[in-house]
Amino acid sequence: xxxxxxxxxxxxxxxxxxxxxxxxxxxxxxxxxxxxxxxxxxxxxxxxxxxxxxxxxxxxxxxxxxxxxxxxxxxxxxxxxxxxxxxxxxxxxxxxxxxxxxxxxxxxxxxxxxxxxxxxxxxxxxxxxxxxxxxxxxxxxxxxxxxxxxxxxxxxxxxxxxxxxxxxxxxxxxxxxxxxxxxxxxxxxxxxxxxxxxxxxxxxxxxxxxxxxxxxxxxxxxxxxxxxxxxxxxxxxxxxxxxxxxxxxxxxxxxxxxxxxxxxxxxxxxxxxxxxxxxxxxxxxxxxxxxxxxxxxxxxxxxxxxxxxxxxxxxxxxxxxxxxxxxxxxxxxxxxxxxxxxxxxxxxxxxxxxxxxxxxxxxxxxxxxxxxxxxxxxxxxxxxxxxxx
Numbered sequence: 001x002x003x004x005x006x007x008x009x010x011x012x013x014x015x016x017x018x019x020x021x022x023x024x025x026x027x028x029x030x031x032x033x034x035x036x037x038x039x040x041x042x043x044x045x046x047x048x049x050x051x052x053x054x055x056x057x058x059x060x061x062x063x064x065x066x067x068x069x070x071x072x073x074x075x076x077x078x079x080x081x082x083x084x085x086x087x088x089x090x091x092x093x094x095x096x097x098x099x100x101x102x103x104x105x106x107x108x109x110x111x112x113x114x115x116x117x118x119x120x121x122x123x124x125x126x127x128x129x130x131x132x133x134x135x136x137x138x139x140x141x142x143x144x145x146x147x148x149x150x151x152x153x154x155x156x157x158x159x160x161x162x163x164x165x166x167x168x169x170x171x172x173x174x175x176x177x178x179x180x181x182x183x184x185x186x187x188x189x190x191x192x193x194x195x196x197x198x199x200x201x202x203x204x205x206x207x208x209x210x211x212x213x214x215x216x217x218x219x220x221x222x223x224x225x226x227x228x229x230x231x232x233x234x235x236x237x238x239x240x241x242x243x244x245x246x247x248x249x250x251x252x253x254x255x256x257x258x259x260x261x262x263x264x265x266x267x268x269x270x271x272x273x274x275x276x277x278x279x280x281x282x283x284x285x286x287x288x289x290x291x292x293x294x295x296x297x298x299x300x301x302x303x304x305x306x307x308x309x310x311x312x313x314x315x316x317x318x319x320x321x322x323x324x325x326x327x328x329x330x331x332x333x334x335x336x337x338x339x340x341x342x343x344x345x346x347x348x349x350x351x352x353x354x355x356x357x358x359x360x361x362x363x364x365x366x367x368x369x370x371x372x373x374x375x376x377x378x379x380x381x382x383x384x385x386x387x388x389x
Contacts, residue, residue, distance in 0.1 A: 002156030003145055004126045008137035010163035012128060014072045016066050021065060023191045030196065030204045030343055031174050031182060033213045039177070050108075055158070062123075063158050064114065070104035071131035075114060078154020080123040082146045092121050096143035096154070105129050126153040130350035165369040167191055197345050198296075208343060209296045211276055212265060215256075218299075221341045227334070232302035233259035236271075242284060251279065251369025256295070267295065268368065278359075280368055282380060289360045289383035290368040296344060297355060301339050304352045310326075310359055311353055312383040321349060362383040 008225050011017060012329045014108040014136070025042035039057050043163050046052035046066070053065040061080035065072065076085070083094035098109060114122045129164070130137050161173055162238050174182045188201040201208045217235040218236060229235040238258025245253060254277075262284030267277040275292035289312055292298035301308050307321045338344060363369050363382050372378035 001144075001145070001149075002151045003261050004128055004139040004155045005155055006138050007126070007155045007159050008128055008165055011137050011159075012165070013065065017065070017072070017162065018053070018067055019193055020162070020191070023193065024161060025053070025203065026196065027170065027174060027187065030190075030201055031178055033205050033208050034151070034216055035053055035171075036216075047111075047245070059156065060108060061154070061352075063126075066108050068105070068108070069132065071102075071129060071134065072135075073101070073105045073108045074128040075109065075122070075124050076126035076154060076158040077123045077159055078151075081152065081154045082149065083125040083153050085121040091119050094143070095125055097124060098127050098140065099142075100138070100140050101127065101129055102131055103212055104131065111342055117298075124232070126155040126158060159360070165191070185328070193310065193357055194339075196343055196347060201343055201345075207273075208387070209276065209294070210273075211256075211295045213297050214299060214342060217342050219375040224338050224341050227338055228257070228299070228302060230260075230297040231306050232299075232307070233261070233263070234265060234299065234302045235259060240266070241282070242373050245282060245288075245370035246373045247280075247367055247370050251367075254364070265291075265298065270293045278368070280363075280370070281383075282370060286380050287383045288363065288368075288370050288380035290366075291356060293355075296342075297359075299342060300339065300344050300347050301352050301356055303310065303342075304347050305349055305356070308352075308382070311356060312385065313386045316353075317349065320353070357384070359365055 004095065021040070023041045023227070024040040025038070028038040028040040029035050033257050039055055041054045043052045043054065047289050049068055051067040054062070056062040061077060063074065063076040064356065065074045079153055081087070083097065085093055088094065101109065106137045109122045109124070114124065118122055128137050128139050142251045161170055167184055170191060171182050171184050171187045183203045186200050189200050198209065207213055215236070218228065225236065229237065236257050239255045241255050241258070241264040241332040242262055247253060247268065251269045255264050255267055256267050257265040264282050266280040266282070271277070271354050276296065278290055279292040279295060279298040280288060281291045291308070292301055305321060307324050311320055328334070361384065363384065369382060
C-alpha cells in the first residue's frame, strides 16, 4: 500500500524539493509551450511570504506545496479517493489527515483556493508538512486508511515525480503527457538547475521561441506585458501604424506592437509555423531600422537594453542605459525575472548592443528601409548613425 507515510520517507529536504518543483515547472512550460495548459507551475508570490508549487492534471486532481518561513505544507487531492470529503458521509476531511498539522502551518489549509463552493472542508486527501528546523517530513500518525486500495489517499498517484526524481522518470512522464520525444540530456540540464539556453529550449520544444509561442507567453504573464507596454515600448495593443509602409525587398510587413511615441514594430516576411521573422521598427519622425533577427531577440533587446534607441544615435556605455538604471535600480532583478518568464536566455548589455548594431547595419543594404506606397520621396531615413563608434 502507498500512502503519505511512504511518501514522507522518500521526499528530499525542502530546499531540494523546491528546486526540483521549479525545474518541473520550467520543463512543463517549455515542453508544452503554453502556460495556460501546464500541469506543473511555480508561483514565487502566491501570497505574502508564500511560494507555491502547484499541480493540476485537468481531471480534478491537484496538489499545492506551500513554502513559508514557518515551514512547508503539502496538500494533495485525489478526486477518486475514498478519503475525499466528497466521499464521506459528513463531507469532512478524512479523520487524522490534517488533525496534527501544526498551528503555524494550519491557516494555509483555509485558503479559498483549497475549498469548493458548497462544502465546508478543504479539498484534501493527503497532507504532509515540515516545520522549519524539522529533520523529517510529518503526516497524520493515526490515519485509518480504507482497505481494498493500493493507493487510498492518492499520494502514490499525485507525487510520483517527487519521490522518484530521476531524469529518466521525469522524461518518461513528459513524453507520455505530450505524446512526443523529449531529449534526456535537456531534462538533465534543467533538473540540475542550469538556466535555459536557446539550444536547450529548442531541444525541449522546437517551437518554444516561435513568434506565436512568445506572443502567447507575453499575454499569459501580466508583469511581462505591463513592462513591455511601458518601459519596453513594445505594446501589443498598439498595432495601428500612423501610415502604411512597404519594403524594397518585397517582404510583407505585419505590425506586432507599438510604443507611446507613435513608433511601430513590424514582423517582416511570411509567417511560418514554428518559425521566426526579423523585426523592423519605424518611429513617428520618418526614421526606421531593422532591430532584431527574430521576435525573441527583439524582446530580449527591450528587456535588457530599454534605451536601445539611444544606441542607434551613437550613445555607448557608461551613458547608455545609465539614466534608466538610475530611475529603476532594481532593473537587473526585473530583467532576469522577465527573461525567465519568456524562456529567453540571459544576456548582457554588451551582447544585446552588439547584436542590435550588427542587425541595424543591414537595414539599407538588405532592403529593409521602408517607404510609404504610392508617395514620392517617402523613404524613411535610417536610425543608425553609421559614424558613431
